[in-house]
Amino acid sequence: MDDSFDGFVVQRGHALLRFARLLCGDAYLAEDLVQEVLARVHRRWNRIGRMRAPEAYLRTAIVREYLSLRRRKVSTERVMAQVPETLASSDTEREVVLREHLWHLLSGLPRKQRAVLVLRFYCDLSDDEIARVLGRTRSTVRSQASRALARLRTELSHQKAVVPACGPAENRPWETECDGEAP
Amino acid sequence: MTDLDALLRDVLHRQADRVTPSTDLLSRVHHRSDHLRRRRRVTTGVTILTAMSVSVLVVSNLDRAPGPEPVPPAVSPTVFPSPVSSSGITVFTESPPSVPRTTGAVPTDPPSKAGITYTEGASRNSPQPDKRTEISGPSPTSVSSVSPTNSTMTDLRDTWSATPSYHP
Numbered sequence: 348m349d350d351s352f353d354g355f356v357v358q359r360g361h362a363l364l365r366f367a368r369l370l371c372g373d374a375y376l377a378e379d380l381v382q383e384v385l386a387r388v389h390r391r392w393n394r395i396g397r398m399r400a401p402e403a404y405l406r407t408a409i410v411r412e413y414l415s416l417r418r419r420k421v422s423t424e425r426v427m428a429q430v431p432e433t434l435a436s437s438d439t440e441r442e443v444v445l446r447e448h449l450w451h452l453l454s455g456l457p458r459k460q461r462a463v464l465v466l467r468f469y470c471d472l473s474d475d476e477i478a479r480v481l482g483r484t485r486s487t488v489r490s491q492a493s494r495a496l497a498r499l500r501t502e503l504s505h506q507k508a509v510v511p512a513c514g515p516a517e518n519r520p521w522e523t524e525c526d527g528e529a530p
Numbered sequence: 531m532t533d534l535d536a537l538l539r540d541v542l543h544r545q546a547d548r549v550t551p552s553t554d555l556l557s558r559v560h561h562r563s564d565h566l567r568r569r570r571r572v573t574t575g576v577t578i579l580t581a582m583s584v585s586v587l588v589v590s591n592l593d594r595a596p597g598p599e600p601v602p603p604a605v606s607p608t609v610f611p612s613p614v615s616s617s618g619i620t621v622f623t624e625s626p627p628s629v630p631r632t633t634g635a636v637p638t639d640p641p642s643k644a645g646i647t648y649t650e651g652a653s654r655n656s657p658q659p660d661k662r663t664e665i666s667g668p669s670p671t672s673v674s675s676v677s678p679t680n681s682t683m684t685d686l687r688d689t690w691s692a693t694p695s696y697h698p
Binding site for chain 1: 534535537538539540541542543544545546547548549550551552555556558559560562563565566567
């Protein structure tokens with residue numbers, strides 16, 4: 348049993364860590380999550396290892412363990428007085444800043460919404476499969492995804508209005524208004 | 531919509547690529563699994579011990595407890611002779627038989643004299659602090675010197691002697 352389990356952990360442990368990291372947004376919490384789930388299934392690996400897709404089972408276990416965490420880490424939401432994206436000056440930098448900002452926005456989402464997005468966009472699961480993993484109905488999954496995307500879209504539209512503030516001059520038409528000149 | 535989906539997909543894959551592989555994941559999992567196994571064994575042992583001790587206590591208490599109390603024989607309701615009414619006063623021609631005190635609803639003491647019925651609150655056994663206000667003048671200790679004129683006063687004296695001493 349141990350050989351099979353050890354082989355699985357060596358082969359697929361990193362993939363599970365990546366998945367958990369996307370779920371919780373914190374590397375240490377992700378490792379703790381994966382260790383906890385693997386330690387629990389270790390005792391029953393005789394049965395789980397014979398499944399058709401043990402990795403899917405473990406991903407489901409990780410998602411449910413993540414959703415059952417009692418306390419949300421305060422550090423996942425970062426309040427900044429000076430947002431870093433104001434330093435962006437070129438398109439490439441703005442892209443990087445946008446991605447970073449999107450990652451932070453993902454961290455600020457409720458856990459269920461975040462799990463739905465990760466399962467849909469990282470694991471490429473359908474809504475039915477996501478519903479099975481989360482133990483919810485398909486309509487719940489769809490509504491969670493819709494809410495999460497709407498929130499991200501709202502925040503990003505605000506972000507796009509802020510980012511060009513320090514960009515090229517052609518992206519700042521309001522500066523001329525502030526100087527009293529006609530646009 | 532499509533832009534946001536693509537952006538999300540890109541962000542998630544980029545963030546996943548940033549995760550560094552854990553070198554000692556397997557050893558940590560084994561360590562944690564052993565810890566869980568030990569904790570499970572301890573929990574099981576404590577549960578079994580608690581259940582056994584509780585069952586032993588319950589059995590010993592059941593052995594010590596006395597048997598069920600004997601059920602007292604059912605008391606047949608006492609039939610009083612019908613009172614003979616003459617000139618508006620209820621008179622018993624003979625004193626009713628004694629009734630066991632366990633029956634609270636039935637008057638426990640027979641009337642001391644024929645023609646006098648006990649009113650509620652005038653029994654010998656129940657103290658009546660409100661009656662004290664009806665006696666004016668002498669202190670409660672001097673009640674015994676007053677010669678009773680009827681049975682009510684006798685009962686009152688008995689009641690006073692039964693009550694604790696009064697210190698104004």
